[in-house]
Each structure stands twice: as C-alpha cells, then as structure tokens.
Amino acid sequence: MLSHHGLERAGRRGFLGMLAAGGASAVVQAQPPLAVRLPEAMARPGGADLPYGLPAPHEAQAERTLSMAAGFAVWRTPLQRQRGIITPSGLHFAVHHNGLPDIDPGRHELRLHGLVNKPLKFDLERLLRYPMVSRVHFLECAGNSAANALSPTALDQTLGEIAGEVSCSEWMGVPLSYLLHEAGLKDSAQWVVVEGADGGSHSRSLPLKALLKDGMVALFQNGERLRPSQGYPMRLFVPGWEGNVNVKWLHRLEVTDAPAYTKDESGLYTQVLADGRIERFAFHMEVKSVITHPSGQQRLPDPHGFYEISGLAWSGRGRIARVDVSVDGGRSWAPAQLQGPVLDRAFTRFTLPWQWRGRQADLMSRATDEHGHTQPLRSEWKRRYAMHSFNHYNAVQAWRVQADGRVENLYA
Amino acid sequence: MLSHHGLERAGRRGFLGMLAAGGASAVVQAQPPLAVRLPEAMARPGGADLPYGLPAPHEAQAERTLSMAAGFAVWRTPLQRQRGIITPSGLHFAVHHNGLPDIDPGRHELRLHGLVNKPLKFDLERLLRYPMVSRVHFLECAGNSAANALSPTALDQTLGEIAGEVSCSEWMGVPLSYLLHEAGLKDSAQWVVVEGADGGSHSRSLPLKALLKDGMVALFQNGERLRPSQGYPMRLFVPGWEGNVNVKWLHRLEVTDAPAYTKDESGLYTQVLADGRIERFAFHMEVKSVITHPSGQQRLPDPHGFYEISGLAWSGRGRIARVDVSVDGGRSWAPAQLQGPVLDRAFTRFTLPWQWRGRQADLMSRATDEHGHTQPLRSEWKRRYAMHSFNHYNAVQAWRVQADGRVENLYA
Numbered sequence: 001m002l003s004h005h006g007l008e009r010a011g012r013r014g015f016l017g018m019l020a021a022g023g024a025s026a027v028v029q030a031q032p033p034l035a036v037r038l039p040e041a042m043a044r045p046g047g048a049d050l051p052y053g054l055p056a057p058h059e060a061q062a063e064r065t066l067s068m069a070a071g072f073a074v075w076r077t078p079l080q081r082q083r084g085i086i087t088p089s090g091l092h093f094a095v096h097h098n099g100l101p102d103i104d105p106g107r108h109e110l111r112l113h114g115l116v117n118k119p120l121k122f123d124l125e126r127l128l129r130y131p132m133v134s135r136v137h138f139l140e141c142a143g144n145s146a147a148n149a150l151s152p153t154a155l156d157q158t159l160g161e162i163a164g165e166v167s168c169s170e171w172m173g174v175p176l177s178y179l180l181h182e183a184g185l186k187d188s189a190q191w192v193v194v195e196g197a198d199g200g201s202h203s204r205s206l207p208l209k210a211l212l213k214d215g216m217v218a219l220f221q222n223g224e225r226l227r228p229s230q231g232y233p234m235r236l237f238v239p240g241w242e243g244n245v246n247v248k249w250l251h252r253l254e255v256t257d258a259p260a261y262t263k264d265e266s267g268l269y270t271q272v273l274a275d276g277r278i279e280r281f282a283f284h285m286e287v288k289s290v291i292t293h294p295s296g297q298q299r300l301p302d303p304h305g306f307y308e309i310s311g312l313a314w315s316g317r318g319r320i321a322r323v324d325v326s327v328d329g330g331r332s333w334a335p336a337q338l339q340g341p342v343l344d345r346a347f348t349r350f351t352l353p354w355q356w357r358g359r360q361a362d363l364m365s366r367a368t369d370e371h372g373h374t375q376p377l378r379s380e381w382k383r384r385y386a387m388h389s390f391n392h393y394n395a396v397q398a399w400r401v402q403a404d405g406r407v408e409n410l411y412a
Numbered sequence: 413m414l415s416h417h418g419l420e421r422a423g424r425r426g427f428l429g430m431l432a433a434g435g436a437s438a439v440v441q442a443q444p445p446l447a448v449r450l451p452e453a454m455a456r457p458g459g460a461d462l463p464y465g466l467p468a469p470h471e472a473q474a475e476r477t478l479s480m481a482a483g484f485a486v487w488r489t490p491l492q493r494q495r496g497i498i499t500p501s502g503l504h505f506a507v508h509h510n511g512l513p514d515i516d517p518g519r520h521e522l523r524l525h526g527l528v529n530k531p532l533k534f535d536l537e538r539l540l541r542y543p544m545v546s547r548v549h550f551l552e553c554a555g556n557s558a559a560n561a562l563s564p565t566a567l568d569q570t571l572g573e574i575a576g577e578v579s580c581s582e583w584m585g586v587p588l589s590y591l592l593h594e595a596g597l598k599d600s601a602q603w604v605v606v607e608g609a610d611g612g613s614h615s616r617s618l619p620l621k622a623l624l625k626d627g628m629v630a631l632f633q634n635g636e637r638l639r640p641s642q643g644y645p646m647r648l649f650v651p652g653w654e655g656n657v658n659v660k661w662l663h664r665l666e667v668t669d670a671p672a673y674t675k676d677e678s679g680l681y682t683q684v685l686a687d688g689r690i691e692r693f694a695f696h697m698e699v700k701s702v703i704t705h706p707s708g709q710q711r712l713p714d715p716h717g718f719y720e721i722s723g724l725a726w727s728g729r730g731r732i733a734r735v736d737v738s739v740d741g742g743r744s745w746a747p748a749q750l751q752g753p754v755l756d757r758a759f760t761r762f763t764l765p766w767q768w769r770g771r772q773a774d775l776m777s778r779a780t781d782e783h784g785h786t787q788p789l790r791s792e793w794k795r796r797y798a799m800h801s802f803n804h805y806n807a808v809q810a811w812r813v814q815a816d817g818r819v820e821n822l823y824a
Contacts, residue, residue: 039520039609039663046511046611049487049641051475053502055464056644058517059637063463075461083632084546084584086498090465091636099458105470108451125713131720134496134751134761172495197451199458220495222634224503225471229461232468251451301537308543339546341753349546 055090064091065161069143070268072097075229076164079312080295085136085339085347087167089222093243094229095141095165097264098200101249105233108197110217114255117184124233127174127217134172134220135239136346138314140285141165142242142269142391148378149390154409159295162409163397166288166314168347171237173218176211180255188257194236197251204245204269205259206238206283214239217250240316240345241283242392244269272386285316287375288394289323289350289367300405303358309336310351315369320348322368327354329362329398329412330377336365361401362412378411467502476503477573481555482680484509487641488576491724492707497548497751497759499579501634505655506641507553507577509676510612513661517645520609522629526667529596536645539586539629546584546632547651548758550726552697553577554654554681554803560790561802566821571707574821575809578700578726580759583649585630588623592667600669606648609663616657616681617671618650618695626651629662652728652757653695654804656681684798697728699787700806701735701762701779712817715770721748722763727781732760734780739766741774741810741824742789748777773813774824790823 055062064075073096077087105124113119144165147155155162180192185208192211195203206215218237219226226232231248238245244264259265259281271279291311294300300307309327313320319342324333336350350365368374376384381395398412467474476487485508489499517536525531556577559567567574592604597620604623607615618627630649631638638644643660650657656676671677671693683691703723706712712719721739725732731754736745748762762777780786788796793807810824 039515041513041515041609041661042611042613044611046508046513049478049485049506049508049512051478051487052467053476053504053506053639053641055636056517056638056640058644062636064465066461066463073461075463082635083544084582084635086582086635088501088634088636092465094461094465096458096461100461101453101458103451103453105468129713129717129719131763131765132495132722136753170496170498197453199454199456201454222500223494223496223498224467224474224500226468227465228468229465232470249453301541305541307541310544341548341755343753351543353543 062091064093065164073099074165076160077167078158078160079164079166079290079292080159080298082292082312083310085168085312085349086222087169089169089224089227089230092167092169092230093141093165095243097202098198100228101198103197103233103249108233108251110234110251110253112179112183112253115186115189115257116255117186120179120183122179127219127234130174130178132172132174132219133216134170136168136170136343137237137239138166138168138345138347139243139246140314142244145393146390148395148397149381149393150388154411156296156408158297159290159292162296163290165243168314169221170223171216171218172220173216173234173237176215176217179217180208180212183255185255189255191256191259193254193256193260193262194245194247194250195252196231196247197249202244202247202264203260203262204247204265205256205262206245208255210238210283238283240285242269242285245283269391271389271391274384274386276386282392286392286394287313287315287317287367287369287373289313289365289375290397291325291363291365291399294363294401294407295399296407296409298407300356300401300407303405305356307354307356308351309354309363310349311365312347313350313365313367314345314347315367315373316345317369317371317373319344319370320367321370323350324366325352326364327361330364333366356401358403360403362398362410363401364396364398364412366396474503476505477576485511486577488572489579490570490572491576491578491702491704492571492710494704494724495722497580497724497761498634499581501581501636501639501642504579504581504642505553505577507655509614510610512640513610515609515645515661520645520663522646522663522665524591524595524665524667527598527601527669528667529598532591532595534591539631539646542586542590544584544586544631545628546582548580548582548755549649549651550578550580550757550759551655551658552726554656554697557805558802560807560809561793561805562800566823568708568820570709571702571704574708575702577655580726581633582635583628583630584632585628585646585649588627588629591629592624595667597667601667603668603671605666605668605672605674606657606659606662607664608643608659609661614656614659614676615672615674616659616677617668617674618657620667622650622695650695652697654681654697657695681803683801683803686796686798688798694804698804698806699725699727699729699732699779699781699785701725701777701787702809703737703775703777703811706775706813706819707811708819708821710819712768712813712819715817717768719766719768720763721766721775722761723777724759725762725777725779726757726759727779727785728757729781729783729785731756731782732779733782735762736778737764738776739773742776745778768813770815772815774810774822775813776808776810776824778808
C-alpha cells in the first residue's frame with residue numbers, strides 16, 4: 001500500500017530528523033520515536049460517494065437556527081462558520097410567513113397583467129427560453145439584527161443568531177425588463193404589485209422604474225434550480241433591496257398606477273422615525289459589516305498570539321469601498337484588506353492580521369460603500385428611529401474578547 | 413385568503429381584459445372565462461423547512477453520473493443543467509481512485525517535512541488560525557472529454573457525460589507559501605511530494621516555485637467546510653492545474669530536490685505525443701469551452717424561434733478574453749457576450765442570442781484566453797497527440813441540432 005517515495009522514506013529522513021531536532025517549532029508536538037504511522041484511512045479501501053453529495057457527517061452542527069417571530073419561521077445562516085463570500089444554498093437564510101408551499105413546477109404559472117397592452121402568462125418551460133443574466137448578490141431581511149436594535153442589553157448569542165438573516169449567492173434568471181417590455185407598458189404604469197403563491201399570499205408593491213433597471217425572475221441559485229426555501233420554482237430578485245420584496249414562489253405581477261398598500265407593506269415593513277414620521281417603501285438595505293472570526297460565543301484557543309480578523313461587508317447601494325477595523329473599542333481604526341472579487345451589492349470578505357495580547361479587547365468593523373455611505377454607531381442609529389423600530393438596523397457590530405478568550409456581543 | 417388587491421381584482425381587470433383581447437400574444441393560452449383560480453399552494457398552510465436545506469424533490473434528476481474508468485469512480489457534473497458559474501457543491505465532479513476515506517477531523521494531521529529547516533505538523537484547529545484567501549476557480553480532471561479524444565465516432569451523450577469532469581467553486585484556505593516559509597526551505601528544495609490519506613495513497617510531485625506562487629491548503633468550498641468527496645478535511649488546491657494534483661485528504665507535504673515519480677505520475681497522468689515523445693508534468697489545463705444550452709440529448713421545444721445559446725469557458729492560464737460561437741459548423745463565427753464577473757482561472761459564462769429556423773444547424777464555441785491561447789479543432793488536437801492519448805483534450809465541442817430539434821454530439 002505504501003508507495004516507494006512514501007511514508008517509509010518520510011519516516012527515515014523527515015520525521016526522525018524532526019524528532020532529533022527536539023521539536024524546534026512551536027507547532028511540532030513530541031512523538032514517541034516509533035509513532036510514525038499511516039493514517040488509518042490509508043489502510044483500507046474508501047467508501048461510496050453519492051449522486052448528490054452532502055457535507056461531512058462531522059460537520060452536522062453547521063445548521064441554520066430556527067426561531068419564530070410574529071408567527072413567521074426565521075431560519076438564520078450560521079455566518080460565524082462561513083468563509084469566502086458564497087453562502088451554501090443549504091444554509092441560506094429564509095423567512096417563511098406561512099411555511100413552504102409545495103409547488104408542482106409543471107403546473108406553476110406566472111401571470112403578468114394590469115396596465116399592459118398584452119397580458120402574458122409564462123410557464124417554466126417558456127421562461128427558460130428567455131435570455132438570462134447571472135449575478136452574485138447578497139440578500140438580507142429588513143429585520144436582520146433586530147435584537148441588537150430592540151434589546152436594552154447586548155444578547156450573548158452567536159453571530160448567526162444575531163445577524164444571520166443575510167446570505168450571498170449567485171442568482172440567475174430572466175431580466176424583468178424583457179417580460180415587461182414584451183407585455184407593453186401603458187403610459188400610466190408606475191408600480192408593480194408582486195404576489196407569491198404561498199398560503200400567506202405575500203405581496204408587495206414595487207416601483208416599476210427600479211424593476212426595469214435590474215429586477216429579475218430568478219430561476220437558479222448557485223448553479224442549480226432554486227430550492228423550495230428560496231421560492232422554487234421562481235422568485236423575484238431585486239439586488240440590494242430588503243429580503244421580503246424578493247417575493248418567493250412568484251405567480252403574479254400586476255402593473256398598476258399606484259401602490260396597493262398590501263398587508264405586508266402597510267405595517268410590517270415600515271419604520272417609525274424618532275420624530276413620529278413613518279418611513280415607507282424604504283427598499284435599499286444600507287451598508288453593513290460583521291466580523292465573522294472571532295465572533296459571539298467563539299473562544300480564542302491561545303491566550304496570546306496571532307489571529308486573523310475576518311468578516312463580511314455589503315451595501316444595497318453598490319460596491320464596498322473600504323472596511324475599517326478597531327481592536328480598541330473605536331479609539332483607533334485600521335483599514336482591512338478587501339479580498340477580491342469586490343462585487344456590486346455582494347458580500348465582500350475583509351481581513352486584518354491581529355496580534356492578541358491576552359487582554360480584554362473590543363473589536364469593531366465599519367464598512368463604507370463606493371457612494372460614501374458608512375455605518376453609524378448603535379447610539380446614532382437609535383437616535384434616528386423610534387424606540388420600537390428595528391428594520392434596516394445597520395449599526396457597527398462590536399465584539400468583546402474577554403481576557404480568557406471568550407467572545408461576546410457588545411454595544412459600543 | 414385573498415388580499416383585496418389580489419386575484420379578485422386581477423380577474424376582473426386583468427384576465428378578463430386579456431381574454432376579451434382574444435389572446436393577442438403567442439404566449440397567452442385561451443382560458444375558459446371562469447378558470448381564474450388561486451394556485452393550489454395558496455389555499456393551504458405551507459410545510460416545514462429543514463436546518464440544512466435540500467433541492468426540490470422535483471429536481472431529483474439533477475445528479476452526478478457515475479462511471480468506472482481504470483478502476484476509478486468518476487462522478488461527472490451535469491453541466492447541461494448548470495446556469496451561472498458556481499457549481500453546487502453536491503454536484504461537483506470527483507474522481508476517486510480508492511473510494512471515500514472516512515477521516516476524523518479531530519485526529520487528522522498534515523505533516524510538512526523533507527528539505528526544510530523545521531519540520532511542521534498541523535492539526536485542523538491550528539490551520540484554521542492562519543490567514544486565508546478565497547478565490548473562485550474551476551477544477552478539471554486531466555482526462556475530461558476523454559471519449560471525444562478516443563472514440564472514433566462521436567458518442568450520443570449529454571454534456572455532463574461527455575465533459576462533466578470540470579466544475580467551479582469558491583475555494584478558501586491557507587496559502588501554502590505561509591506554511592513553506594514557516595518551515596524554512598533549504599537551498600536544494602525544488603519539488604514537493606504531496607500525498608493524500610486515502611487507501612490509494614494518491615501522490616504527486618509538484619514544482620515548489622508554482623506552489624509558492626498560488627498553491628493553497630483548501631479547507632472550505634462554497635462557504636462551508638470541504639465535503640468528503642472533495643478531500644475533507646483538507647486538500648491541496650493549485651488554480652488552473654489538472655484535477656489529480658489537487659490532492660484530496662491531504663496529509664503529507666515532503667519538500668525534495670527532485671520529483672518522486674510516483675505511481676500516479678509515472679504513467680497515468682502523462683501524454684504521448686504523435687512523434688512518440690512523452691509529455692510529463694504538464695500541469696496546466698488548457699483553454700476550453702462548452703455550450704451548455706442547447707447541448708447533447710436536449711431537444712429544442714419549438715421548431716422555429718428565439719433561443720439563447722449559453723455556455724461556459726475556462727483556461728488554466730488566466731482569464732477568458734473572448735468566446736466565438738458558430739451556428740453553421742465553423743464557416744462563420746460571432747463573438748458571444750461574456751457575463752461578468754470574468755475571473756482568473758474560473759468558469760466564465762457566455763451567451764449569444766440565436767434565431768433558429770428549424771433546419772439542421774451545427775453549433776460550436778471557441779474560447780480564447782487573455783494570453784492568446786485558443787482552442788484547436790478536434791482534427792488539430794488529434795494530430796498533436798498519439799492515437800491513444802486522451803489527457804488535456806480541449807478541442808472545440810460541436811453540437812448538431814437536428815431539424816426535429818434534437819441535439820447530438822458532433823465531431824467537426
């Protein structure tokens with residue numbers, strides 16, 4: 001089973017030499033002289049693979065967390081486990097207002113009607129013939145990080161539990177402009193009422209102009225058909241806009257001259273400002289960032305030493321231009337390195353090397369997008385909105401690293 | 413269950429108007445006047461979601477295909493189903509020389525030894541503390557498209573069956589240069605022998621210089637830990653190089669002054685040229701492209717009409733600069749549109765609108781990378797290599813669209 005150049009030679013030349021050197025490196029552990037063994041897996045034939053592969057059984061703890069809020073099922077992405085910018089489809093966040101509808105793709109239809117010259121109806125086969133575009137974009141629930149907005153004290157939770165209603169995927173589908181232009185828009189057309197085929201008949205009114213610019217009927221996510229949790233067989237996707245307007249299980253687009261003031265937009269997805277005015281139809285998700293490593297409830301394994309601070313930044317208005325990181329609670333800031341590719345309205349990974357000295361340290365990240373929008377501190381965000389507002393929370397997320405290495409959510 | 417702005421209004425204003433218009437559009441089917449019904453899924457509460465989501469049951473046919481070649485299990489990606497550039501991890505191709513080893517990540521170690529000043533040993537926890545990089549890259553088996561190289565007549569198969577040993581993911585891990593520099597390279601160091609912890613003790617010798625440039629120990633794929641099929645808990649990744657050198661289940665890196673001529677490189681992954689010379693250590697995968705839609709065994713549903721030709725291009729040497737598409741068997745070519753982002757040594761999606769006239773048509777794509785490398789025709793490729801060579805096949809893939817719409821593999 002050993003190849004000639006294999007462990008046998010390694011044992012003689014490499015590991016014995018290493019042991020003779022007496023463990024010169026901090027990462028070399030002392031070994032009994034005869035302990036050079038083949039990994040067990042090399043001593044036996046391997047097992048079978050699957051036609052559709054799954055994660056390793058050892059990674060079963062990599063799951064979305066479920067909580068119920070206002071009767072909705074909220075599945076949050078464990079962002080503290082994510083590396084890179086693509087969220088695995090199986091871990092993409094989802095908020096279901098009325099569960100997962102079971103839709104037969106062969107019978108599903110999308111209707112486009114209202115203030116158009118020619119109402120249209122599309123089945124899936126028809127839609128698949130249209131030209132498609134693909135783009136990597138984040139998607140974030142309007143209510144992401146709500147607990148940070150509402151709870152008077154910082155909750156000791158993981159990053160995913162705190163801010164896991166955001167994920168990033170490659171989305172592919174048919175530009176809405178193709179369908180709207182084929183239907184022919186009447187002069188009075190200004191809005192589109194979008195409805196999903198779920199038991200909650202979730203629906204939103206969206207300005208026509210924005211949908212013509214870069215709305216799409218998404219059919220694919222990360223290279224495969226949408227999953228049920230993401231609106232199979234089709235959903236609306238509007239890059240950078242709050243999650244709920246990206247209507248899942250899409251079955252109807254009605255072109256109108258005014259918003260419909262649906263149940264889902266008249267109360268649920270509005271924000272009350274501090275002066276009592278109401279912010280309605282505020283679609284864009286603002287610039288935001290989170291440090292994923294280290295983050296809430298993680299523990300730094302070594303009391304001293306090198307760590308890479310790593311995190312994710314995004315903006316519903318464009319590309320991330322810079323991310324600044326503080327390790328002293330905001331007294332000083334250093335620019336993090338942005339890992340390419342830096343894409344429009346997508347997760348951008350940032351990193352910064354950090355030498356921890358084993359003392360309490362307060363970590364913060366503050367992202368700025370290409371238009372100069374930057375994140376407020378929590379206190380600044382709270383001054384802008386009424387006490388019980390929580391949507392579109394984008395304040396700086398802080399983590400306290402305790403002297404024993406444990407990491408906790410912090411209001412700073 | 414109906415919202416006030418909902419289908420009721422649509423029925424009165426939209427669909428009845430549409431019916432009155434007598435089906436002005438080709439895509440509107442005549443409907444009995446009272447057939448405006450809610451989708452069934454709207455009439456009942458939805459079902460439960462899962463902590464780790466799965467594809468829709470209706471998409472169960474989206475699977476990798478398994479075949480055995482030279483005793484290896486070859487799992488091919490159904491590229492004819494993929495849209496966008498990211499391959500779902502569950503559908504990523506894999507070639508297992510000796511099955512899937514079951515590795516306990518808590519006991520797995522990576523040893524770095526040989527011509528270094530300080531041999532090192534890394535467990536997973538230690539490696540996770542190093543700075544990481546993430547990059548979107550394709551990965552292709554040296555033997556991808558072998559049947560096109562070897563079979564005297566073009567086999568009537570799907571694209572995945574023909575050329576599905578290539579996929580594209582976001583890979584994240586620790587640059588190998590960090591580990592090699594920490595170990596300290598002796599002056600005579602020139603090669604690295606890389607070994608996996610599988611029952612086949614798969615191993616390859618790789619030039620040190622290239623590994624220092626952009627080799628990495630990959631720990632994550634598409635945002636989550638590597639899957640067993642991709643080398644869990646760690647694999648070597650060298651962007652643009654043939655699949656088998658990206659050793660899975662990585663457990664040993666031995667720095668040497670010469671190649672080890674392992675069993676896996678002395679015969680299996682070499683190419684015999686037409687003049688009898690042998691091409692050895694030819695690591696780069698060459699520029700290549702395939703039209704994914706329409707492709708082998710698909711059928712165009714309409715005898716006439718608009719189709720979007722869509723495909724994937726990649727090069728192991730850099731970015732794709734252009735893709736030309738022919739619909740007349742290579743007599744004329746039109747430049748396809750490249751869908752962004754166009755990334756270094758990654759899948760690039762290309763598209764071209766096409767009006768099919770219901771007659772036999774021979775489709776071809778020819779990619780060119782930023783260094784001017786372009787794809788040969790099959791006849792040109794065959795002239796370069798000996799009759800039984802098949803590795804690194806990158807000739808133009810042609811499809812014949814029959815007059816009845818059926819698509820077949822074609823040698824052109």
